[in-house]
Amino acid sequence: MPELVEVRTEGMVLNMGPQHPSTHGVLRLLLRLDGEVIKSCTPVIGYLHRGMEKLAEHRTYVQYPAIIDRFEYLTAMFTGVLYAMCAERIAGIEVPPRAIWMRTLMLELNRIASHLFWLGTYLLDLGANGLLFYAMRDRELILNLFEEVCGARLLYSYACVGGVRFDNPPSFERHVREFLKIFLDRIRDYESIVTENPVFLERVQEVGCYSPELALQYAVSGPPLRSTGIRKDLRKDQPYLAYDQVDFAVPIGTKGDTLDRYLLRMAEMRESLKIVEQCLDRLPDGNIRVKLPNVVKIPAGEAYLALESPRGEVGAYMVANGTDKCYRLKLRCPSFNHVQFLPVILLGERISDVMAIFGSLDVILPEVDR
Amino acid sequence: MSTELSLTGTLLAKAVKEHELPLGEVRADAAGSPIYEVSPDQLRAVGCQLRDRLGLHYLSCLTTLEWPERWEMVYHLYDLARKGNLILKASIPKEQAVFPTVTDIWPAANWYERECYDMFGVTFEGHPQLCRILLSDDWQSFPLRKDHPMDLEGGY
């Protein structure tokens, strides 16, 4: 009988990132692999840390909105509005109704733009090149609208403490309505290209499932949480701006897999279109911001406010101390929790699914690293 | 300046009262959410009760505040049923800088506590892996401390 030789195999450690085409910024995933199956995953973050919270303590309430846009470049409207709302809430500033409706309008347009960007890049993660360009083409339409209002396409500095900085030009309403008409057709196009694509379905069905309990433990929010069937949408639960006056639905998923998260975002774009239309119809006249002194001082107080951004609950905890700068600003971003959640759901998945799952959480790294 | 409890805040405060939790007087923040002070040694016990008896499974946010003489931990808990935030605060003197961890109560706290350690140098007893998270491993200072300069001489 031949001598028995012990054959030993070792796991492979794969550094995915920080320079990797589909980590959506600079994230490093330290993957321990057994063949193509993932045994453990350690996310390494911080490559984009810019010290935004420290900057908040050294910049005035007038200066900081320009910085907070950089917090999350795909939804710069949200963070800008959030910061302004926190300061207004602490100081008890009443924002004119026109500003409230305009903020709502912009947020929803921004939500569509962000979801479109996600759609394109997500399909790119799955290996389909074509859709990215279609999604970008339609995102351009929204960016054109933003440019029309505030002259910027990515970082808007739109909201300021006390209202919004720019009024709509006269042609704006017509252009938005044109966009609404075009975009409804385009969503149908996307659904016919993507939703009914058997290869796509093969890639996303039953992939990256997790239970609602697990998602809650890790404070997952936004579409990744709603895909598990939990109806948590701050627009409905804690209505801010004009969301208590507009009619829209919050779709939820059934299985908590990647397909659900895709379907949810598509459905959310449709709902956002409805909100945009209602905002246009009901946009009141009047001032776009209250008159504030040149040096805005916010009295001592604290507030935690959160908005439902396309990625989930983006919150700001502001502590003011009566000066023109805040004492402490803590930014709570959904992607931070989602990246933290990633090792839990990646366990036992295949390496090809890493990007399918990671992409479906719609993580933006500048937001994680701040 | 609203310092009164909002509608959901009142509901939450009522629930806290009904369950006779060892929490002090309720205050309201500008958003109308109830704020409770809790002593650090009771923090974990109160956290468990809030989670198990009131159903506050969702830890939205966790952060540290630096005051002249003390460190203050702020926990923002979200109630999915009552749809409101409850804020828990715990303070310790400045020279101590050690809090009990809540990572085993709310797993979401893991990275948030690491971030607090990273930024303020506050440590958490019982944390599974307390190390730098946003800054590089060989970073020396704690940048969000008030005495930390904006421009680090010869820094990175």
Next chain:
Amino acid sequence: MNLLQSLLNLPEPLMGAIGALLITLGMLPVAAMLVLWERIFLGKLTQRPGPNRVGPRGLLQTIADALKLLTKEDFTPKDADRILFFLAPLIFIVPSFLVFAVVPFGHFGGTHGPVLIADLRTGIFFMVAVFSLHTVGILMAGWASNNKYSLLGGIRGVAQAISYELPLIFSFLGILILSGSMSTVDIIKAQGGGLHNWFFLAQPVAFLVYLACSVAEVNRVPFDIPEAESELVSGFNTEYSGMRFAMFFLAEYVSLFATAAIATIVFLGGWLAPFPEPAVITGSTLGYFFWSAGWFLLKVFTLVTLAMWVRGTLPRLRADQLMDFAWKFLVPVVLVNLFVTGLLALWGRWAVAGGLWLALLLWALYGQSRAAKAERRQVVY
């Protein structure tokens, strides 16, 4: 090259060498054109202008790219296996060209014979055998690069090649029964007489299986798991740069052309026109050469464009799903196809075709049932 041979009257090895030279030199501009065409086509598909800067209407773009690649530093990673790293692109590129030894590009009409280097009696067999050498190149590149992504890509490439070559070869077997020969020229001649005699009508299942497998063979979307930009950062060729990367790149497009040429020969009647050829053309040697070569290239380009279209539309499948698709679906399908063909070959070609169209219908139903499964999923309001 029967006609040329009689004209030039050179010994056969020398003629072969001349043919090889012609193929090698001829394929470079073809590949360059394919790259350009792919970029233009994908550009139009995704509503972009595509390349439009270098030269008139961007026509010189590929040349500029090639020059850029050739002048770049040829970089070998530290700790790479230098010999294998050097050999891998060569082993990858040679089979792509070798296939063309048995590809008849056209015909000189009448008894002058087809335009090809060697009319091997094992033509199709030779093609498949040579083509599978690619895998060696992929594995060598993946292993030699000393890069984990490359290694994963190389291993994936081997797994995929093993899985997809089987149905690919089986899809030819039905044709061999029908044509009774493995020679590429005989297979084309068996399809003479018009469109209705082309083998894609008699063997629709085999045709579709071949199309799927050939895309897998050249590692293109949706079967590009050995490269998989978004997962493996270009996979087995991650560490290659400059000239050596250019060789991989060139080989990919030459292979694309080669697989389309094989499909044209086996299923689409090679150089034959879809209708009976007019006497004016069949009479003239040079005229018939251009006529037949024109048809051949037209068919090849149509198939190549089809592959590009697929690339612009479909996402990539997962590695295990690809294996499932090959072993649990394609292999049984081609086996049934072969069996049916063998049984019905006795009763004439149309009976075969009827049976196989039925099989195709079943395939379509299978796809429909999958789509129906997906349709049930909706969000809840």
